[in-house]
Amino acid sequence: MVAMLEPELCEKGATIETVLDTPEGKRILTCIQCGMCAGTCPYGEYMDYPPRRIINMLRRGFIEEVFKSDSMLRCVACYACMSKCPRGIRLSDVLLPIVKEQTLINQPEIPAELQKTLQNTLRYGNPMGESSRKRVNWATANGTKVPIMAEIKRPVDVLWFVECYTAYYQRGQDNSRAVAKLFNALGIDFAILGNEEKCAGDCGQLTWESGLFETLTDYNMEIFKKYKFNRIVTGDAHAFNAFRIRYPMYGFNYPVEHTTGLFARCLPQLKPKLTKKLNYTVTYHDACCLGRRAGLYDEPRDLLLAIPGIKLVEMTHNRVNSICCGGGGGGMWLDTFFKQKGMERLSERRVKEAIATGADVIAVSCPYEIYRFEDALKVIPHDKPIIVRDVVELLAEALGD
């Protein structure tokens, strides 16, 4: 198999002038211009400057031209170019963030939707612009009872970082309720931050709004310091990504796990509890931040196969070759921009593949995907009904009562 991308210590302050002096930057000089990055990029054909051309412009001294183009806005931070690069150049870690930052600075205007989202995240701590006081509402509604750090006033084993989509949006809350149910079933000692939590900032970081990201990092790190816990678990693949890769640059050193990884580890205890038979044919969509980024390919599949009755089928593009849902790197808020540019929505491309498998369920493990795929299914014709479920939702369903 293709090597997993280990989180790598990169200079957080590298600029276009200094990047080539870092060890990781030096690798950029080894680029053989094979075009693997451009060929594998889901939006490669819409970019004037896919990574290969960026590198050549940089090496020849024409990088300013790249900054002036809006080409880089098309990057959905899916790590495909980086994980297939034969020279092991850490494109998504080192080069592309710098290019994105400079691109944003050089654009006459930033697409409105993205602009609004970044502002919301800064003001309200979530991209939707919801009130931060409503963040915990899901956890207290409908008879659910979820322990909150500020209320229980004792150390816990697991600090569950819920994140925005899973706290505010209806379908995201389904995910959160499922996680809570599974935590309880496994007897895990956990609590959430409730209204004190703010967005982890992964997408701010991936669009390289570095100032916004650092504000959120500072905030969340302060909150973490208030409480005692052993590890952080999150059901949001992007928060997981931020905690694994970027937060350590700011001194964060808690053990971090994604719910998928945690539940897969607990499978021996969990499996006997999965009693309810679910007669679904399921296809699993690899989330970029879990699969290519963290090598969690088998864990979600193991979980699905542990559910009685489930039949797993694979899409054409799976595992390292999976296609992004299009939501990463700010893509979540660039659909209008993409449409203006005549670009196909990646979620639609992905959903077509899922439909072709004949599956009843698209299983996902990142909260963005629920929206993106449910949205895409509304416009892509399909004969057989197909639904989108998070892996944890299916697990919770199989728990029975």
Place this chain on the structure above:
Amino acid sequence: MNATPKPTNGSWSPSLVAFFCNWCTYTAADLAGVSRMKYAPNIRTIRLMCSGRVDPQFILDAFSKGADGVLIGGCHPNDCHYAEGNYKCLRRFRLIKRMVADLGIEEQRLRLEWISAAEGEKVKTVVNEMVDQLKALGPLGIPKQFAEWDAEMTRLEHAAQTSQSAESEVAHA
């Protein structure tokens, strides 16, 4: 021979004595050379046929003559050109390591590494790492200590002699 830490542009720089086996580590160092890898110039290597030849006295002698660190390089377990010399070296190394610690010499000053003929890169990293550690530890300075002890002995002897002669004078008086 009294070696004093030599000044490098006015500042001290550690000296690292290495004993490399002919077949693996010495060859790896040759490979590092052929590959033009760059590492700290503080290392001075002595070629032996096998790490099994490393006599604990060599190590102590090197420290006593001014080495700030000693590195031993041998073949990986199972790869010894002489079947098991590296194991013998390891056994001896464990003993000498304790002894060296008892002498108050910091643990990082003595190191054993298995480096195969193909691992030029490892020669580079190990040497650089060790030189960095030695720099952090500062000079060991055993020859200087010896010189001080010698001076003290001479002083004491002198003092003893003078007091003796004084006594005898007193006795004679």
Place this chain on the structure above:
Amino acid sequence: MYIPKKHEPVRIGFYICHCGVNIASMVDVKEVAKYVGTLPNVVVSRDYKYMCSDPGQEMIQQDIIENRLNRVVVAACSPMLHEQTFRKATEKAGINPFFFQMVNIREHDAWVHTDRLEATRKAMALARAAIQRVPLHKPLEVKKVAVHPNVLIVGGGIAGIHAALVLANAGKRVYLVERDPTIGGHMAKFDKTFPTLDCAMCVLSPKMAAVGSHPNITLWTYSEVAKVDGYVGNYKVVVRRKPRYVLEDLCTGCQECVEACVYKEPKFRDEFNLGLGKRKPIRLPFPQAIPPVTLIDPETCIELKSGKCKKTCLEACGDRKAIDFKQQEELREILVGTIIVATGYQIFDAKRTPYYGYGVYPNVYNALEVERLINASGPTNGELVMRNGQVPKKVAVIHCVGSRDENTNRWCSRVCCLYSLKLAHLIHERTNAEIVNFYIDMRTPGKGMEEFYNRLSEEGMMLVRGKVADVYPDPTDGTTGRLIVQAEDTLMSRILKIPVDMVVLSVGLEPHPDSDKIRRLFNMSCSSEGWFLERHPKLAPVSTFTDGIFLAGCCQGPKDIPDSVAQAGAAAAECFSLIDKGHIEQEPNTAFVVEKECSGCKSCIPLCPYTAISLLEDKKKAYINEALCKGCGTCVASCPSGSIVQNLFEDAEVFSEIEGLLAPVPV
């Protein structure tokens, strides 16, 4: 000639080599020579552009005579390279060659440091160590050990075959050991060879037959080397011969048994055709196999699995009585003086690059499979028919699969560009299909290779410069299995999505998965990739670090057939030079016991891996058998009374070296 007298004062000559600019650019050689000239016992101290050149050596010799030198120290490259050169030079001038000491200031100094002052200091320290050591040197004599004239060759591919024939034709006895049931290796699977496009089997099979019938070659196929003991000139080797359940001496190769097998149709995966064809439990691997002896696969043979077969094969064999279901594994011990390791390579497993769909989409093939598909003796009798029964109309050839990639293998396998062009040509010739070659860089080094590329380009195949990123089924296609090959055409900066019927993956070459085991067996070294390491990349390309063991072919690194054959010839020549000389000279670095200091404590005895040490019962003293001692020095380091001495590495010599290294230098 001047012959130094005993007990004469030590007179050292010191020489420092510029090595062109290799050393002189980083080490101030004049300063070093000046410094060494001030050291005790040093009579002359010089620097010279190339010490290893004839004038350099003559300078030493002249100094020995004119200045009555009795010790020589040369600071130059690694002793691995020129220690022998200078020892010989000093010996020619009449002093014992072991009065010479070499200082490595190139590989260990000039090439690895960046600070000229520090590098110069280091050179001074290293030189001083040698100057302090060399007065203690003793005159020694090289040990001579007889070389057994027989040769073992491991691996019966083209390299092993060629080496075996070269040696056997000159009258040497050769044991050729091959793991598979037949010799021929990968070359036997190829259809045609680049750049001449001559048929691989046509040139190989006469050589295979010659090996099979040569009176000087003992051919053991389906056999593996189990154990190697001893040392150069005298290797004791145990070979494990696996049972083929058909007796080689009695089988005539008629294959009537295969006809008669209770399985009427071939049913099992045919290894020789990489699973593209089927075989029976009893079979001949391929028609030209050498030895032409069938074998039975115990995994699929009913008789061997259950003992309940009608044994129609036995019946067909009749009076020849060649089939023996009771045959057992056999261990054979042989004595040889030299060994050639020619164990070859394996192809990269394309499943490790999952985005090319190998093993998922039936119309994706690796290059070796295509060789079999277009080979007249292959599973389709040379017709390029895919697994779905169709003849492709458009074919993509993807270069560099698994090669030049940090995620898989980092090296360029050297042959893939050329064989890809060859396959493109052959596929086009057989099927008239349109061919698209996707390459990163077109690498065609070697005689006639660029011309070959040139000629084939004229045929009009499409050459796209870009590494293929993705292969997936054409969504608009129903059932034909058409695939889309997606890549950036980097010369046009455009993403191409080309529909094709067949994809050929030009997989690279990689070391055998058990190369580590083989390496240990023969006490060789491996590069970090797993290729066997040659003694010197330029000057000893077929030697290993173990004397008497040589390399040939792809086990040392990817190469084409001409280079493999050339290397096999070179390895054979290395064997000749040992065999014909009749003896080898060994470093006199053995250990001996100073009897009067030995306390007879016996602690050294169990330490020796060669059982060279014993206790003289009458004297109660340890004794080292010089013939068995290999000179590691482990016993020396552990002797509590310090009564064991190792020649060339005496305690006093090492102590003086340490002292010299740590002495202050003037700059």
